[in-house]
Amino acid sequence: MSLTLETRSADGAGPAPVAPTIARTPAEPGFQVIRRNGGVTPFDATKITVALTKAFLAVEGHSAAASRRVHESVEEMTSQVVTALMRRADTGRTFHIEDIQDQVELALMRSEHHKVARAYVLYREERARERLQAKEETREEAFSPALRMKNAEGDLVPLNAARLTMLIREACEGLADVSAEPVLTETKRNLYDGISIKELAQAPILAARTLIETEPNYSYVSARLLLDLLRREVLTGVMGAPEEATQAQMTKRYAEYFPAYIAKGIHVDLLDPELGRFDLARLAAALKPERDLNFQFLGLQTLYDRYFLHHRGTRIELPQAFFMRVAMGLALREIDREAKAIEFYDLLSSFDFMASTPTLFNSGTQRSQLSSCFLTTVADDLDGIFKAIKDNALLAKYSGGLGNDWTPVRGLGAHIKGTNGESQGVVPFLKVANDTAIAVNQGGKRKGAVCAYLETWHIDLEEFLDLRKNTGDDRRRTHDMNTANWVPDLFMQRVEENGDWTLFSPDETPDLHDLYGPAFAKAYEAYEAKAARGEMRVYKQIKALDLWRRMLTMLFETGHPWVTFKDPCNIRSPQGHVGVVHSSNLCTEITLNTSKDEVAVCNLGSINLAQHVTPQGLDMERLARTVKTATRMLDNVIDINFYTIPEARNSNLKHRPVGLGLMGFQDALHTLRIPTESQEAVEFADRSMEAISYHAISGSVDLAEERGRYPSFQGSLWSKGVLPIDSIERLAEARGGVLEMDRSQTLDWEALRKRVKKSGMRNSNVMAIAPTATISNICGVAQSIEPAYRNLYVKSNMSGDFTLVNPALVKDLKERGLWDEVMISDLKYFDGSLGAIDRVPDDLKALYATAFEIDSSWLIEAASRRQKWIDQAQSLNLYIANPNGKKLDALYRFAWKRGLKTTYYLRSQSATHVEKSTLKGTDGKLNAVSATVATAAEPITVPNACSIDDPTCEACQ
Template sequence: MDTTTSTDQAAVDLTAPQRLRVIKRTGDVAAFDASKISVALSKAFIAVEGDQVESSSRIRDLIQQLTSQITDAFQRRMPDGGTLHIEDIQDQVELALMRSGEHKAARAYVLYRDEHTRARSAQNDGITKPHPTINVTHLDGTVRPLDLGRIETLVFDACAELSNVDAQKIVDDSLKNLYDGVPIDGVSTALMMTARTLVEKDPNYTYVTARLLQDNLRREALSFLKVADEATFGEMQEHYPVAFKAYIESGIAFEQLDEQLATFDLERLGAAIDHSRDNQFTYLGLQTLYDRYFLHQDDVRYELPQVMFMRVAMGLSLNEEDREGRAIEFYELLSSFDYMASTPTLFNAGTRRSQLSSCYLTTVPDALDGIYGAIRDNAMLSKWAGGLGNDWTPVRALGSYIKGTNGKSQGVVPFLKVVNDTAVAVNQGGKRKGAVCAYLETWHMDVEEFLDLRKNTGDDRRRTHDMNTANWVPDLFMKRVFDDTDWTLFSPSDCPDLHDLYGAAFQVRYEQYEEMTRQGQLKLFKRVKARDLWRKMLSMLFETGHPWITFKDPCNIRSPQQHAGVVHSSNLCTEITLNTSEDEIAVCNLGSINLSQHVIDGKLDGDKLKKSVRTAVRMLDNVIDINYYAVPQARRSNMRHRPVGLGIMGFQDALYAQSIAYASEEAVTFADESMELVSYHAIEASSDLAAERGRYESFDGSLWSQGILPIDSIEKLKQERGADYIEMDESQTQDWNYIREKVRSQGMRNSNVMAIAPTATISNICGVSQSIEPTYQNLFVKSNLSGEFTVVNAYMVNDLKARGLWDEVMINDLKYYDGSVQPIERVPQDLKTLYANAFEVEPKWIVEAASRRQKWIDQAQSLNLYIQGVSGKKLDVTYRMAWFRGLKTTYYLRALGATAVEKSTVDRSKHNAVGNDTATAPAVPAPAATAPTAQEPRGIEDFLKGKSGQRAPSASTIDELGCESCQ
């Protein structure tokens, strides 16, 4: 209705009603102008007839006639002049159109008046571009027009600086899903749902969706804190400092935040908040924070992303001399995603109950009060969000004599049932499932029943369906598997010293006990074939996913703290290897360097990595002193030894950034060199902290004090195990003599410094690949407690776009083949090699890369193994290789049976084919010519090569596995 007309109005007497005056809506008074009536009538006809108005003499004459009628009517009503209201004039125009029979034009004029009425009303409410028909119900119950201007601002802001996204499409498609009276949250939901459906078209839409989600977060938090009703991204630059101060005040008033936070210079910290970093989040990452991390009151989240990072930074700098300076340094590291603290630290830093540690390891004694005391400790530790690893080896086996009652023991299993139910009942403060892993050494008489704990058949009273289990395997057992000899099972009540022995000393004493069985001195034992027991271990691992396989001797022989005790188990996620006893519960504090953030222009930036590692180690060391300890044994252990576990994540992203395939010698070399740098800088940082703050209490006598670094301890393992049973690369590129001398002279602040955790949740927050994992699939739906999220490999999409291959057909092919590019004929071979998924990477590459990392790490790594076309032979080869290459632990086995890899018998390479001039490439590329040629252990055959046509698993929705405590 904004166009004008050139209709001839000369015949109308425009000067007759000179004495009439018009009151405008603003209250101003102006002279009556009949030409404006002609314009209004013209617009009504144009809305109906369009351009025909210009050429229609009938309409021109009618407009002139109606204008004259309306003017004459006012003159007759007020012959001596007077004052009219603008609404009176518009009423007469509407009436004149109706009387003349021009009902369509009259309707157009009514709509025109209504639209302008809404616009004027909206302007009074600050709405500059109201929707003509859709009203929005706000949180206070008021109904106002939908603000199209704000929606466009939000969406265009969300798409800013992102390529290949269409802001107008999101706006248009979202409006189709809205209705009159829609709640304000429904508008945001419609925008997000529209954007998230486009993620499979282009990965950048995940950032658009996250930025649209920010609007909900801002509205919820800012209104709760009484800072603003809502805000755009740009307005947050001013709102964040104000919201930060209001947040601190509110959090302390709600008794959620530590009162010490109010003593910081909040003006300085608020000014340091960088609102632009909100734009780094993927939708999955931000939704995860919203659902599980942000502080809330009465189910209202009043914590914003950058406020959360500053809260964590403040909580970790409480004891620093320059608290504000360190808090800003810590904030910069966290909010940039260069490093991320573990989930317990993100949950609780800066709160009144700062339980920041990730993992707890306990040893269960062979006494009833000790057993139930250990179960109580599990409950208390789980309450405050700790992942648990229990060493159950000391508990006597089934059938063992009980002196106090003159009866026989029921063994370990009934107690494990109680542990299982305790983990279910105490679910980590109501935030997530309780999580525990029970460890048992392979010589324990109950080991065969222990292997069956996760089976779905058998006596349910002797099954543990919710807890995890792991084998704690001595080297001697593995040697007997290789040599195909017997293995003897004992009750620890008959040979208690085996629990604390390892290496050559274990072998000597174990063989003495075996001789005692032959002499009749030990009655309770069982002799089995080592390979039969090994096969059952692998069979149960494939069938139930448990028990995991971890190796006792390398964990102890290479432990810096072997002078202070024995490592009896690992933790829930198999990366922690710390001493435990009845008096000490081992504690570890975790965080992970985001390796992909340190690859700049295709190269690992050593200077940036050094800076990040040094700050990260300081943050982790601070956790020890600030931490809340639920049981005294944990505090005693942590204060005495001060272990931390710095790990990495985004390894696969870092490879992509360098165009390196996971299944390649280049990837193995990068794993080696990147971990060497992390190790170098982490050890130096801990040593420098020792110079600043003092050595850890039990430093004297440690391997550190002897100048033996993790790389040096490989030689000790070779000597204890025997050179024929181990092969590890020992090459190095850094000046390690400098570090040895520094550690000797300054000491170490931390008994242990490195451990690679699985990072399932914090990698989601940062939007990178988990830990050291290969890509699971290139296009899939990830399912976790926050919902389901489409995930697409952005690196792959960009490479396919560069070659003109990214289109609807490619998307459909990827869906059909469950995210695998291998069967898609038109994908070039180099991209098939680069974007092979986890099941298309031969497991030897995963093991070899892990071995290169293990040489630098003083603890262990959460190592998932992926095997496609699984068979007993493949499992045997893979796990023997893991031991032979010096790994300390393994984690989940993700196996894909041969019958699961084919979707149909049709020629799948022809599905949605485009340009099929080339032959179908094998699904799993042959190893590169530069593949490792190191000698493999005796009895290990070459790994089976992948078969042509095999692909990733047929499930298109991936559930996250297990524990989040270590992330």
């Protein structure tokens, strides 16, 4: 921090533009400032704003309340100082820097900010003393030799100060704008005589992470320090005696450790014994220890807490061994499995592609449940209902995310033939399903999660809309279950024309469940006529627009039910010849057939788009290689997978669907210097998804030529040469032309179309864009296709609280001389948004606009461009800063007209949890070392319908 008024630009050529939030006070032309070095520069009142802001921050701290007080006081005081200076000035008057500082001090004293005034006056002298003291301390031994630590046996031994210093310096090597000195200083403050080994490892981690908000690269420093703790734990657990190693030493130790780790994992029944029959020496030689340094703190902490295998609480996996274990598990049935394991390992460890969480959890283990998503249809009888609930438990046990189609279950008041009574409807059973999901929490790794789907014509729909409300009969509420509307096109057409809509019980309209498009409309209208004649027992007629408004109201108030569209999911489905898509999954990106005999299964993984983009554009060659290998990895999951119920195995082997998605889209836009809210971003979404689609389909054809077609290929759209881009016309025809989707294309699709018809496909479906809630954290990139949530904020998940700063923004601000304490304070005050910060140029405000600053219609436009290439769907969150009924109505009608298959969360600022304090007020939670720390300083929160990063919503990835 600096209180000086002599703030200069990065190149030293002149004053840096600062004054973040305070309206500038204009000065008359010709006023100048004489600086202490004799130089003369134009008078700039914003320098006074900066000095005052920094002085207040030095005294009052960085909490949200303090930030408010600072921003409320500084504007008035700046005006006072400038007015006093102008009063004393003649035209052309030149001020000395001391004159200005005198006026600043006087204004502080008059405002009775005595502590701040004192800090301002003493700062330069104190700063000089600090610099001198820092120089002297670096000449001395970093830590007192009198300090002792408690070793694993409980004995007190001398603290190895030299190693600790070396470890911190090693962690900072090769990183720009970080220094070991502040980490050493803060670490030293937290040491005491008799400190334990674990606390000693914790101290530098906590020290480094407090600096992340000022320099994002300290996230890498924190991760590297966590690595030391991990190495000691793992080497001790695997080698059987207390051991430790630096990163440099691990270059050689990895090859020695790896076969011992495999043997240990097999011995303690964690790993599949088949892994021991690989050529372990060959695999160990292929490990790249230097890739351990690529983790940011959030990513490594997440792996430490939830992914690395452990035996009785002691972890036995290091990062590169973890990636190789996953790769070996996926290569078990390859012919040259060592070569394929190395190929898969390279893709994972480079972060070019990341498999989904269940695959990372379980690949190579004795229970290799690797699939991400399961979709079921619930039958309309007690046996079927409770079998579905039991299936949910079995599928969730090994990390599956669930989507349940409840539409066949008869509604409230429907006749029950067996008892001659009346049904209580769907809701009581949904309550049971909700509680089952909570009871089965996936081995403590993450909470079970399920989404219930109901078609918009079901008689219980109105009660279904209320399931997530916090008022009413709690026995008819599901506070933990996600819910989604399965909306037919006919309903949307009735909304458009302000027509009537009729709700039915499915036991009286059994065929509606399996119909879509014009066939559905014809049957539905026949039932409406039957009801009008009094021939239906249970039904209700309402205005379609009234029901639509209520659906949107509940979506805004509770975050549920989500809006998903039945007809585009079915009409464009490649597998319409063998079934019907009755719902999506937990995260609305999977669109596969289900029935009482088939539980749909999908195996997910995501391309890290940020790794495949340069400032010049997409690296098509690298992308093609990645997609081809990733498609093979996902296809392997199907044959290796551990299936907990037979219906899932039968379905997966028959259709072999996979879901290749993407993440890091926002990072790619930053690299390309493209604002999210632009036609260029829409075009990039189109072209990047076209390339992924092309190579994914081509990769599946390659596998079909090598391994054979999937069994149900004949009769599919693929077999007819109808690719996803072609199926758009089928939807347009079914809607009578009411479809606004772009049809442009740039690649040689005709040649690929011929290959598909000739050789077939290995997989019925190959693409789906999942949320990547956790695996994007591992890779250190933005989630999925999400815009930036904030440029500076505290992220909370099951691993604790983490300060996140947009590194691309920080880099740009540094280049323009704008990254300082005042900017950090402003970002906190304005919830990570640049919009209200005056001194930030407009081009950066556009490039780094956050989610709630972007009109969500741009997100829908980009999603529509992707959807034309995808054979399944995408998890699309929509953001709206100041929601009202008119905006929501327009937004979701727009999504339908643009041909989207599904939408995901609606996020609004009034329903989002915000913390303005960062690690200067809290160290968060550091589960790896069981740290006990303060809670966030004065967090600002509002009721949330759906958290922006909800740990319960990570079941897909």
